[in-house]
Amino acid sequence: MMPARARSVGRMSKNLSAAGERSAVRSLLRLWPYVRPVRARLGGAAVVAIAASCIGLVFPLVLKWMVDGPVRDGDSAGIWRGALYLLLLGVAEAGLFGLRRWLVARRLAGVEAAMRADLYRHLQRLPVAFHDRWPSGQLLSRGTTDLMLVRQFLAFPLTFLLVNGTTILVGCVILLVQDWSLGLVLLIPVLPLMIVCSLFETRYALVARRAQDQVGDVTTAVEEGVLGIRIVKGFGRHRSQAQAFRELAARVRVTELAKGRLLARLWAVITVVPELAIAAALVLGTVQVADDGLSAGTLVAFLSTALALRWPVESIGFMLAMSQEAATATERFFEPMDAAEEADAPAPGPAQDAGAVPGVPGVPGAPGAGARPGGLRFEGVVFRYPDAPADAAPVLDGVDLEVRGGETMALVGATGSGKTTLTALVPRLHEVTAGRITLDGEDIALMPRERLRRLVSVAFEEPTLFSASAAENVLMGMNEEDTADTADTEGTEGTEGTEGTAGTEGDLDRALDIAQAGFVHALPQGADTQVGEQGLSLSGGQRQRLALARAVVGRPRYLVLDDPLSALDVHTEALVEAALRRVLSGTTALVVAHRPSTVLLADRVALLSGGRITAVGTHQQLLRENAEYAWLMGGAQDPAAHDTAAQGPAAQGPAAQGPAAQDPAAHDPATGAAPAMPAQQAEAAAGSGADATADERVLSDQEGAR
Numbered sequence: 147m148m149p150a151r152a153r154s155v156g157r158m159s160k161n162l163s164a165a166g167e168r169s170a171v172r173s174l175l176r177l178w179p180y181v182r183p184v185r186a187r188l189g190g191a192a193v194v195a196i197a198a199s200c201i202g203l204v205f206p207l208v209l210k211w212m213v214d215g216p217v218r219d220g221d222s223a224g225i226w227r228g229a230l231y232l233l234l235l236g237v238a239e240a241g242l243f244g245l246r247r248w249l250v251a252r253r254l255a256g257v258e259a260a261m262r263a264d265l266y267r268h269l270q271r272l273p274v275a276f277h278d279r280w281p282s283g284q285l286l287s288r289g290t291t292d293l294m295l296v297r298q299f300l301a302f303p304l305t306f307l308l309v310n311g312t313t314i315l316v317g318c319v320i321l322l323v324q325d326w327s328l329g330l331v332l333l334i335p336v337l338p339l340m341i342v343c344s345l346f347e348t349r350y351a352l353v354a355r356r357a358q359d360q361v362g363d364v365t366t367a368v369e370e371g372v373l374g375i376r377i378v379k380g381f382g383r384h385r386s387q388a389q390a391f392r393e394l395a396a397r398v399r400v401t402e403l404a405k406g407r408l409l410a411r412l413w414a415v416i417t418v419v420p421e422l423a424i425a426a427a428l429v430l431g432t433v434q435v436a437d438d439g440l441s442a443g444t445l446v447a448f449l450s451t452a453l454a455l456r457w458p459v460e461s462i463g464f465m466l467a468m469s470q471e472a473a474t475a476t477e478r479f480f481e482p483m484d485a486a487e488e489a490d491a492p493a494p495g496p497a498q499d500a501g502a503v504p505g506v507p508g509v510p511g512a513p514g515a516g517a518r519p520g521g522l523r524f525e526g527v528v529f530r531y532p533d534a535p536a537d538a539a540p541v542l543d544g545v546d547l548e549v550r551g552g553e554t555m556a557l558v559g560a561t562g563s564g565k566t567t568l569t570a571l572v573p574r575l576h577e578v579t580a581g582r583i584t585l586d587g588e589d590i591a592l593m594p595r596e597r598l599r600r601l602v603s604v605a606f607e608e609p610t611l612f613s614a615s616a617a618e619n620v621l622m623g624m625n626e627e628d629t630a631d632t633a634d635t636e637g638t639e640g641t642e643g644t645e646g647t648a649g650t651e652g653d654l655d656r657a658l659d660i661a662q663a664g665f666v667h668a669l670p671q672g673a674d675t676q677v678g679e680q681g682l683s684l685s686g687g688q689r690q691r692l693a694l695a696r697a698v699v700g701r702p703r704y705l706v707l708d709d710p711l712s713a714l715d716v717h718t719e720a721l722v723e724a725a726l727r728r729v730l731s732g733t734t735a736l737v738v739a740h741r742p743s744t745v746l747l748a749d750r751v752a753l754l755s756g757g758r759i760t761a762v763g764t765h766q767q768l769l770r771e772n773a774e775y776a777w778l779m780g781g782a783q784d785p786a787a788h789d790t791a792a793q794g795p796a797a798q799g800p801a802a803q804g805p806a807a808q809d810p811a812a813h814d815p816a817t818g819a820a821p822a823m824p825a826q827q828a829e830a831a832a833g834s835g836a837d838a839t840a841d842e843r844v845l846s847d848q849e850g851a852r
């Protein structure tokens with residue numbers, strides 16, 4: 147089954163193709179910025195190739211001289227001289243073609259590399275919403291196959307359409323000069339050939355685009371099949387997956403065959419028609435020679451010239467095809483390149499710039515009078531996914547929350563209530579639709595992203611690791627500036643010598659320690675062990691711990707953790723939490739939590755429900771006062787209630803979101819007011835409270851310890 151995102155891109159490209167308004171030349175002209183630096187080389191190579199090609203047209207003239215001179219007169223010395231001329235011409239032609247290749251080969255590889263680097267750089271800067279929409283295989287094929295087609299075009303058809311065009315023109319002049327009537331016989335097919343070429347171009351453009359998009363879909367399928375191999379095997383889906391892949395591959399095959407058929411037809415016309423014209427010229431020329439109207443040498447020269455033009459004419463077919471594919475590839479390359487990068491903040495105003503805020507000395511960008519400085523604040527935050535249906539309710543609909551400086555706030559809510567979405571807004575992986583988020587009173591929308599992301603560290607439930615060593619994956623979360631800042635402000639262990647390896651190693655060990663990731667030292671090469679693609683050689687819990695170590699290694703001012711301990715057993719989780727509490731006491735943290743043991747990490751808990759924060763308080767306080775919270779933490783097994791919660795507030799609409807979502811008082815985090823619960827949920831919550839789960843036992847142990 148084709149993924150939805152692949153289908154959407156496929157549809158998009160079909161629309162583009164159907165519009166049929168794009169011109170191949172216009173598309174190819176967009177390559178100019180990349181071609182500009184090599185224009186002199188390309189121009190020089192074209193001149194050299196034209197010279198080489200025109201030398202090919204001198205052969206018939208030497209032949210004419212030989213036939214009408216030394217051959218007719220029986221002058222063997224003249225024949226040898228003629229042969230020497232032909233040899234020298236051949237060597238010159240081959241040498242010039244070799245020079246052309248030498249001129250362009252390396253430089254064009256550089257153009258391809260520059261385009262690929264630009265694409266990669268741009269993809270890194272595109273918003274997460276873009277990557278949510280685009281299948282990775284489509285992007286991959288644009289950075290590989292398409293760029294290869296562009297390079298091939300620059301190396302070959304771009305030069306040779308010009309070279310062969312010039313050769314055909316010069317050849318036609320030579321033919322007409324030798325015998326204009328025979329020359330006209332050869333030129334008659336030019337007009338129909340041009341019409342055929344133009345029709346071919348239009349049709350080939352559509353099929354080429356379809357083929358390249360389908361290759362992107364196949365790439366996506368291969369990637370998903372490889373990354374999802376455990377699921378495929380686990381569910382015994384290899385046959386259906388293989389079948390789905392065969393269907394995709396069959397589609398590519400059908401399109402490639404359609405391309406082949408179009409090309410074959412064009413080639414047939416382009417080859418047969420000039421051959422017929424040459425045959426007609428041969429018959430007419432022979433008659434003229436028999437009538438003494440033409441010398442034998444002229445006829446030989448005429449026919450040799452006509453035959454020398456066969457290759458330039460025939461090659462036009464596949465060079466047009468290559469150009470068309472390159473135009474399509476260029477178009478596909480520029481589609482993601484044209485997508486707008488994440489817009490950065492406007493130049494900071496004096497308050498943000500200088501960090502001086504009236505009434506709050508020394509606090510960078512702190513809020514005005516009356517507001518509490520420091521910490522992380524959500525103020526009336528509304529968020530709707532850009533690709534959500536226009537009539538869909540926003541996922542977050544007026545979130546107000548304050549996480550005080552140095553405080554750890556747990557975020558609890560039903561599945562699908564928007565917890566991940568809320569955490570993604572802090573490092574600006576998505577932009578708020580309305581409202582604002584502040585760090586130390588400074589609106590994050592006005593902060594340069596680079597600075598924001600130095601301040602905020604994140605770890606997600608699904609930990610992503612890279613094909614690198616365990617140490618490299620962890621140290622990715624750190625930069626020298628962070629370390630220097632931390633050393634200045636804290637002067638604690640592990641930060642001395644931050645510029646050297648020792649400092650980095652200290653930070654690494656400390657982060658591994660906090661994340662209880664000591665297993666790294668037991669790996670075959672310790673922290674230098676490669677963790678494989680996506681870290682799949684590690685267990686889920688090991689991957690999570692490395693991702694957590696990456697989040698804390700830079701000693702971030704703000705830490706956003708999206709249930710990063712979900713794969714750990716409760717005892718390891720307790721150890722991680724204890725270490726986090728000890729070492730990150732100065733950090734302001736927002737931690738998504740699903741189970742009571744994780745909540746213990748927090749000073750306070752906020753409940754997200756109906757797109758808003760409906761209650762804030764300590765765990766015990768909310769357990770006592772808030773039925774929805776008690777139900778979520780107690781894990782009451784009420785299927786009906788659970789199903790409703792699982793659909794999420796956005797899906798349920800305001801009417802189904804419960805009184806809490808509709809009662810403004812209940813949304814005030816300061817009041818901590820509990821939303822009303824359906825009777826059976828409240829009952830279930832009360833019941834579950836009586837049964838102590840394993841989580842709760844650990845929880846009470848931990849609370850005792852605290």
Ligand SMILES: Nc1ncnc2c1ncn2[C@@H]1O[C@H](COP(=O)(O)OP(=O)(O)OP(=O)(O)O)[C@@H](O)[C@H]1O
Pocket residue numbers: 278531533534541559560561562563564565566567568793794796797
């Ligand atoms: N990229 C996206 N585009 C559109 N809608 C999305 C996207 N990601 C999530 N959603 C929707 O937003 C809502 C909130 O999702 P989110 O992942 O934030 O919930 P959550 O509370 O973190 O859930 P869980 O506890 O299961 O992790 C869901 O209805 C989900 O379908």
